[in-house]
Amino acid sequence: MGTSDHGLSARAVVEELKRCGISHVVWLPDSESKHLYELLNDDDSLKLVPICREGEAIGVALGLLVGGRTPAVVIQNTGLFESGDSLRGLGLNLNLPLLMLISYRGWRADGAITDSAAIYLEPVLKGWGITSHLVKSDANVHLIGGALREAGVQRRPVAVLMAQEYV
Amino acid sequence: MTMTAREAHDVLATHRTDEVVVTEMTAALLWPFVSKRQELDLCLFDCMGKASSIGLGIALARPDRTVMVFDGDGSLLMNLGSLVTIAGLAPANLIHVVFENGQYEVTGGQPIPAAGTLSFVKLAAGAGYRQTFDFSEAEEFAAALPAILDSTGPTLVCLKVQSTERTLPIPERLTAQAVSEVTAALARGD
Numbered sequence: 001m002g003t004s005d006h007g008l009s010a011r012a013v014v015e016e017l018k019r020c021g022i023s024h025v026v027w028l029p030d031s032e033s034k035h036l037y038e039l040l041n042d043d044d045s046l047k048l049v050p051i052c053r054e055g056e057a058i059g060v061a062l063g064l065l066v067g068g069r070t071p072a073v074v075i076q077n078t079g080l081f082e083s084g085d086s087l088r089g090l091g092l093n094l095n096l097p098l099l100m101l102i103s104y105r106g107w108r109a110d111g112a113i114t115d116s117a118a119i120y121l122e123p124v125l126k127g128w129g130i131t132s133h134l135v136k137s138d139a140n141v142h143l144i145g146g147a148l149r150e151a152g153v154q155r156r157p158v159a160v161l162m163a164q165e166y167v
Numbered sequence: 168m169t170m171t172a173r174e175a176h177d178v179l180a181t182h183r184t185d186e187v188v189v190t191e192m193t194a195a196l197l198w199p200f201v202s203k204r205q206e207l208d209l210c211l212f213d214c215m216g217k218a219s220s221i222g223l224g225i226a227l228a229r230p231d232r233t234v235m236v237f238d239g240d241g242s243l244l245m246n247l248g249s250l251v252t253i254a255g256l257a258p259a260n261l262i263h264v265v266f267e268n269g270q271y272e273v274t275g276g277q278p279i280p281a282a283g284t285l286s287f288v289k290l291a292a293g294a295g296y297r298q299t300f301d302f303s304e305a306e307e308f309a310a311a312l313p314a315i316l317d318s319t320g321p322t323l324v325c326l327k328v329q330s331t332e333r334t335l336p337i338p339e340r341l342t343a344q345a346v347s348e349v350t351a352a353l354a355r356g357d
Contacts, residue, residue, distance in 0.1 A: 026225065049227065050255065051220075052248030059217035060252075063189075063224020066209065066350045071224075089213040090221075094343050 010035035010166040012138040013101070018047060020145035022099070024049050025070040026057045030076035032103040035166040054079030058086035061098055061113040070148075076103040079120045080159075083125075087157065092128065099148045102132075104161045109136070125159055132159040170305035172266055172328040176201045177319035178309045179264070182316060183235070185357070186262075187225055187349065191218040192222065196253045196335040197238060206352040207347050212337060216245030219263060226258035229353060233316065235262045241271040241279045243287065253321050254295030261321045263291070268330045276330065291323035303327035 013036060017025065025040055026049040027033075040048045049064075049071075051057050064071040075083065080102050091098055106115025113119055125132045131150060131166045133143040144160050151158040170178075172193065180201035188208045202208050211218055211283035222236035243250075243265055253261060254298060269282035279285070288299040297320055302308040308326065318339045 026224075041254070047227070049224075051252050056217070056220040056246065056249055056252055059214065059220030059246075059249075060224040060227075062217075063221040063226070064228045065224075066221075066346060066353065067225045067228020068350070068354055069228040085215055086217055089215060090217065093213060094346050 002064050007167040008135065008141070008162060008164040009138050010039045013135050013144065013162075013166065014039045014043060014046065016141045016144045017072060018043075021070050022046060022072045022148075024064050024071040025074050025079045026051060026060045026064070026071050027074035028052075028054055028057070028076075030079070030103050030105070032076065032105065032162065032165045033074065036074070038151055054083040055086045056165075058090045062094065062096060065074050065098070067098060072099040072101060072148075074101045074103075077105050077117045080121070081117075081124070087128065087130075088156040091157040092130075095158055097151040097155055099144070099151055100117055100157055100159045101144070102161050104134075104163045107161070107163045115167060121161070127166070130157055130159055132161050134161045134163055136163045169327055169329050170301045170308065172197055172268070172331050174305040174328045175266065175308065175328050178276055178305055178312060179235075181309070182312045186233040186235045186316070186326050187229070187353070188235050188237065189218050189330070191227065192239045192242050193331055193335075194237040194239060194266055196337065197331065199338045205340070205351075206357055209342075210338065210340070211342055213342065216242045218242065219246055219249040222261060222263070223249065223256065223258065223305040225353075226261040227256065229330060230258070230260055232353065233260045233262065234258075236255070236317070238265045239265065240267040240269065240285075240287065242266060244279055247290070250294040250296070250323075251293055254291070257295070259319045262324065263296075263314065263321065264324045264326060266326050266328050268328050270330065271328070272330055273302050287325045288323065296321045296323045298322040300324045301327070340353055
């Protein structure tokens, strides 16, 4: 689990989360983020908050923000759809400066996307007026910190779309 | 005789000191009438069952503060997995109060699924809450509440209540404003 110029390494993401001051990672496992979980679970400086369903994540993150912490929500695109009403009623209505790392299941570099979880992701985010950034490898993992700053300025959730399975 | 929702709220307001309160739906309409610490109240009208999740987040962020969630039975059913999430994280400072009237009160009194057979106390205990309590009379609840407030959670308190008799107005304090005020109050240490 080192860093990689071509792939997306869990270690680079964890280091970026720590660098930008994330305190808690609210998350539900998905097939793309297994290595991320292993690192987070071993790292006491980032508190892992496991949930049962993604809709809970926005609520838990709101509570952490009210309590003065800086959470990140880490869920899959399928889970983002599930959490839609929480994102609307809490994330957008209450102006949450929330960083969301969304595993982009179905993304393909050649654009030949057939998975509906990927087909609808960016149009749905756009429809909600949620800015998103695509992270394809360790080379642009710095976009995570930029997204957190952007969320703070906009007072809105900002999504970082994690295009590949972590290595 | 089964307590009214208003009587249950009066008991809670009498014993509440510096606990943070997160409340939603009918409870969020009643609580502003009796609360003496509005700066520590997060009353939510559009969170569709997520009060327990929000309360959990505050409890994790501020282990030095007791957090009370005032949930409805219909609201909790929309976010039932949160019982398991809370039990798994086991915040010692979280008290989860459920007002059980067996119906979706704000939408006109339709019965909730399994009304009359469902047991929130058994669900919470089965998930792993440290303590669970069931009350239907205000006097009994009032006598037990001080010890519950001093005990180690997560705790679920199920209050069997009569429905609210009349439609209550939505308070003027906006939810976004409440979020800002409670955030500031906690930062100050109020």
